[in-house]
Amino acid sequence: MKTEINRKKLIEKLIKGDEKAYVYLIDRYYKELCDYASNLARDSFKSEDIVQNVMIKMWRKREKLDTTISIKNYLYRSVYNEFVDQYRKQMAITTLEKKYIEGLDSFVEAQSESQTFQLIAAVEKEIERLPPKCKETFLLNKKEGLTYKEIADYLNISVNTVEKNMVKAFSILRKKLKEKAYHFLFFLFGYKIS
Template structure:
């Protein structure tokens, strides 16, 4: 471990300058304790790692603003806590959405024969194939491959915000193109992860 960065003020200055060794020191010092802290709140180790990694990416991206930070350690803990709260709110919304999707799936299974269901799924698949290339690739990495947004960002060498934007764009375009058939939208909502399997 590099002792020259042990002083928090020196560490902040070097991070602001873009010193990658300072970033390595920061991650080596704080990654494990931050993961343990978030895991203690969430009981989700992979989710904790994602939150912590997102914070390190944001620290590096916004390193020019570190001069305003009084305590780097406090800032990191507050940032991962805020990340945990944001994720908790998203998960809470997703649970409500998933519950609705299960209801929709039950309706589809009850109301549709097998041939009709296949036709509707093919319609959704066709519209996904017609998405803009980057949008389609991002969407499939998320829904077909099951990658997290941060994994997609690393794989495609783009920001997490770009990944989120592309996935939202895919949903918006698919909703527009399939808006004439309510049941197709239900199928899309429920089976978006399955239609390429």
Template sequence: MAFSYINNEKLIEHLKKGDESAYAYLVSTYHKKLFVYALSLNNDHATADDIVQNVFLKTWEYRNRLNPDYSISSFLYKTTYNEFINQYHKSRAISNLERSYIEALDTAIDEDNKDVMERKIACVTEGIKHLPPKCKETFLLSKKEGLTNIEISEYLNISIKTVEGQLTKAYNLLRQRVGDQLKEILFFFFGKTKQNRI
């Protein structure tokens, strides 16, 4: 019965025994959560779905290696993140800068940090929506469209100094919401804009 799997150790014990009802409980409990998380990483429904399917397949395949002392939730989020990285490596070569962001993101999915990071992501999303109009436009041209400051200057017919000022203002306003993790969080949204438009 589902209620018998609420305990982490009990759930893993049944999974290791090959209990299919425990596996069904695992899927029904975490599928939607992991899909939302995977979608926040790649912004593509089909890819997110593939990632989550792979996570559950691998969890079942390697169930004998599960550690009952380690949170199954944390394990699933970690595996989802690893699947995203595998997909990302396959889709394109990444720069050293992007690699450093990805490594920093790894800390966001530990059990203790996951809920905090999700709240910060929501905060940034809300923050971008409420940036002053010109500030928001400049910020999105830079982060979403990948334009340089010179290109933005020409596109909006404003000085480069004005562009820099608007971007600085946007970063400061968003940083007030989430602190020093702003760069890592922005990578969730804009790290792959050359391939996937937000």
């Protein structure tokens, strides 16, 4: 696609699942959309996540595209909406984190030193027993502080796979650890939520 494709024809090709049209769209708008998202999010990594999410969602819902829309306006509006969605989720997490931290503080104060060491040992033992991929993903996130995107890049897997590994790790740990030890897990590895 060497020349500018007219808007209607581009959308029609996208609707039909033409991968060349999708690649053209990414080549044409990706950097521009990342710059826009970066102005909103003030974070270059987060801005790339936002744009990638928008591009993936647009491809998945391509059959519903309207051939009369401006694809550029559609993408900009989608980036803005994705930013707002992520911001709302982050705000909800921050409020929840504060309440959780307060609860953990009172929990830790109520434990004796020997109880604390027993909890640490129990948590570390169950983390070691996790399936290898879950364990690696979990430790990269919770111990090393890497984001899901950074883990995906480092392990050469998708962000979705990282999310699945984290969900699986937490599910296994929740089943294996008693309630006190499971809550203590967050104390050990901080409060980073990706």
